[in-house]
Amino acid sequence: MAKDLTKGRIMPMLIRFTIPLILGNIFQLTYNAVDSIIVGRFVGKEALAAVGICNPVTTLIILFLNGLCMGASILMGNYYGAKKMDTLSRQISTTMISGIIFSLALTVFAIMFTKPILMVIQVDKSIMTITTQYLRIIMLGLVFTFLYNFFSSTLRALGDSATPLYFLIISAVLNVFGDLFFVVILKAGSNGCAVATVVSEALCCLFCMIYIKFRVPVLCLGKKWLIFDNALLKKTVSYGWVSAMQQATVQLGKIGIQAIINTMGVSVAAAFAVVNRIDDYAYTPEQNIAHGMTAFMAQNKGAERDDRVIKGFKAGMLLEIIYGIIIFLVCFVFAAPLMKLFVSDGEVIRHGVIYLKLISVMYILPALTNGIQGYFRGIGDLKITLLSSFINMGVRVLAAIPLVFALGMGIEALPFSYLAGWIGMLVAEVPLLIRNYRNYRKMKPCGK
Numbered sequence: 247m248a249k250d251l252t253k254g255r256i257m258p259m260l261i262r263f264t265i266p267l268i269l270g271n272i273f274q275l276t277y278n279a280v281d282s283i284i285v286g287r288f289v290g291k292e293a294l295a296a297v298g299i300c301n302p303v304t305t306l307i308i309l310f311l312n313g314l315c316m317g318a319s320i321l322m323g324n325y326y327g328a329k330k331m332d333t334l335s336r337q338i339s340t341t342m343i344s345g346i347i348f349s350l351a352l353t354v355f356a357i358m359f360t361k362p363i364l365m366v367i368q369v370d371k372s373i374m375t376i377t378t379q380y381l382r383i384i385m386l387g388l389v390f391t392f393l394y395n396f397f398s399s400t401l402r403a404l405g406d407s408a409t410p411l412y413f414l415i416i417s418a419v420l421n422v423f424g425d426l427f428f429v430v431i432l433k434a435g436s437n438g439c440a441v442a443t444v445v446s447e448a449l450c451c452l453f454c455m456i457y458i459k460f461r462v463p464v465l466c467l468g469k470k471w472l473i474f475d476n477a478l479l480k481k482t483v484s485y486g487w488v489s490a491m492q493q494a495t496v497q498l499g500k501i502g503i504q505a506i507i508n509t510m511g512v513s514v515a516a517a518f519a520v521v522n523r524i525d526d527y528a529y530t531p532e533q534n535i536a537h538g539m540t541a542f543m544a545q546n547k548g549a550e551r552d553d554r555v556i557k558g559f560k561a562g563m564l565l566e567i568i569y570g571i572i573i574f575l576v577c578f579v580f581a582a583p584l585m586k587l588f589v590s591d592g593e594v595i596r597h598g599v600i601y602l603k604l605i606s607v608m609y610i611l612p613a614l615t616n617g618i619q620g621y622f623r624g625i626g627d628l629k630i631t632l633l634s635s636f637i638n639m640g641v642r643v644l645a646a647i648p649l650v651f652a653l654g655m656g657i658e659a660l661p662f663s664y665l666a667g668w669i670g671m672l673v674a675e676v677p678l679l680i681r682n683y684r685n686y687r688k689m690k691p692c693g694k
Contacts (some may be wrong), residue, residue, distance in 0.1 A: 252327055252549040256542075257561045261424040263407045263539035264565070266533040270398075271530045273418040275523070282523050285436050286426045286589045292514045293436040294589065296377040298519020299369055299508070302500040304384050307356055311392045313490020314345055315399035318482045320544045320626060327548030335467050336475045340398055341482055343474050351393040367505045370512060380436045387444030394451040397458060402541050404464065404673040409457065417450035492635045499639025499667075503660060506646055514657050517597035520588040524602060528573045529563035532613045535565050536620030543624025555625065556683070563617040570613030577606035597657050604661035611668035618675045627682070634674045642667030 286294040310451035318341040325334040356363075360378050369377050398410035421442050428438025458465045507518045539562035546554040577584070585598040615634070622630045645666040 252546050252551050252554065256557050257564075258566070259265060260538055260542055260558060260561050263405070263541065264535050266407040266411040267402070267534035267537055268531045269409075270414045271534055272527065273411070273414040273613075275526050275530060276418050276422075278285050282520065283588050286516075286520075289435050291512060291589070291591055291594060292373050293376060294519060295370075295512050295515040296373045296380055296436055297439065298515065298522065299364070299367070299373075299377055299504060300381045300384065301522065302504050303363060303367070303381060305492055306498065306501060307352055307385070307388070308391055308395075309493035309496075310352065310490045311345060311349055311388070312395055312399075313488075313493050313651045314341065314348065314482065314486040315392075315395050316489045316623070317484075317486025317628070318396075319399040319403040320485055320540065320623065321478075321482060322400060323541055323544030324548035324626075326404055327545035331464070333478075334464075335470050336473055337478050337482070338400055338465065339467060339471050339473045340475045341400075342393075344479055344482070345392050345396055346389060349389045353385050353388045356388070357382050358665075360385075367501055368508045370508065373512070376436055383440035384443060387447045388452045390444070390447040394447065394454055395666045397451075397454045398559060400465065401458075401462070402537070403544070405541070405545065406462075407538070407541070409462075410454070413450045413454045413457070416453060417446045420449055421446035431594045434499060436610055438614040444690055448471075472497075485626070485628060488632050489623070492628065494630065495635045495639050499642050500584060501602065502643040504641075504645060506643075506650055507657070507660075510650075510656065513591065513593045514597050516589065517585075517594045517601065517657065518593070518660075520585060520663040521598050521601045521605070522595065523588065524577065524584050525605065528577055528606070528609060528610060531569055531573070532566060532609075532616040535562055535569065536616040536623075538562065539617065539620035540623040543621065544626075547625055558624075559617075563614075564615040566613040567610065570637070574606050574609045577609070578603055581606070601657050604658060605664060608661060608665050608668065611665070611672070615668060615671050615675065618672075618679055621679065622675075622682075625682070630675065630678055634671045636668040637674045638671035640667075641670040 282294060282297055285297050318337060321337055322334060325331075325337060360381050361374075364374060364377055364381070392409075394413070401407070401409050403502070424442025424445055425439055428434040428442050432438060451514045504518070509514055539558055542558045542562075543555050546552075546558065581599045581602040582595065584602065585595045589595060589598075615638070619631045619634070622628065642663050646659060646663035649663060655660070655662075
């Protein structure tokens with residue numbers, strides 16, 4: 247149900263809002279990890295490498311759609327906080343219509359250019375066929391991915407972060423059984439994992455729409471679902487495009503790193519794929535805290551509660567720092583057991599443990615950068631998040647090239663390149679944050 251975030255105690259409210267986001271993403275990551283575990287155990291490291299290689303490519307494409315949803319959700323939060331319900335309904339319908347069209351166009355593009363995309367990132371010829379097949383199947387479910395993310399973003403903008411979680415739990419369970427059926431029973435290999443993922447996404451999307459129809463009155467728009475507002479689309483695109491480019495910049499950086507990894511052999515590529523799955527679990531809560539900050543600040547900015555914007559930022563940053571310290575300890579101490587959950591190959595485990603231990607030491611830095619980005623998204627200043635993300639990924643890739651090819655450091659070079667990227671990001675963000683923060687503190691408080 248929709249919830250007003252402009253009233254009440256901030257820290258408990260932010261925690262209650264963020265926990266379902268974290269749990270939802272954990273379940274989403276779980277059925278992605280299940281793909282890797284089942285493929286690694288029942289098919290082989292070639293198929294595992296193929297699934298891992300496709301992950302940054304599919305994420306890049308999906309993030310263009312998520313950028314549209316995120317930009318629209320900021321506007322929705324502003325309108326809901328300001329109680330502009332007619333504008334809110336037109337914003338919702340316009341976002342859905344444009345998103346469906348865009349997702350279908352992306353599906354066609356991705357299927358047509360699958361092989362050229364994989365050739366650019368230097369996929370090994372021995373796994374080119376299975377990688378191509380896996381990617382094309384995943385892309386067929388892109389429209390379902392958009393619809394689910396659209397409804398989830400809309401509900402979060404209205405203060406409801408719990409409902410999307412329930413559908414993700416159902417989807418995760420369906421995906422696990424689907425993987426076991428297609429891969430273990432039907433012996434369909436990595437393609438079976440792809441089919442299970444698409445089917446689970448479609449069902450998750452369907453359940454979400456049925457629930458909204460009967461339980462969320464503010465989203466029962468009837469014929470208003472067909473309203474398309476060009477003026478709101480332009481405003482949405484101005485927000486969504488910057489958000490999409492910011493997220494796409496991150497994924498392009500990851501693809502650049504993936505291309506470097508692909509030159510090190512199948513074992514290193516498989517280790518990199520496994521650590522990325524673990525890293526997703528570790529890193530996602532930091533992003534979710536930032537998303538909670540964004541939703542909280544968007545509603546309060548719309549309601550002109552500038553005092554709560556500042557207090558929400560402080561509470562969110564405290565949560566980020568505490569979590570960053572905890573997850574460092576977990577990943578550093580349990581690096582080897584975590585790797586063994588995914589794969590039994592000794593060489594893959596050895597490479598992965600080195601990589602995971604090094605990167606875990608630095609988790610406090612992305613905790614800080616995520617909190618700062620959540621702040622700027624919440625107040626609608628998305629250009630800063632784009633600039634800082636561009637600096638982060640650009641420095642990361644540029645630092646990795648000499649470390650790998652000139653100094654021959656191997657997979658252990660990557661955490662040091664990440665360190666350079668995060669430092670560059672903070673150097674860009676912190677002065678802008680201090681200036682903006684001071685401006686907010688000068689404003690007259692609107693209440694407690």
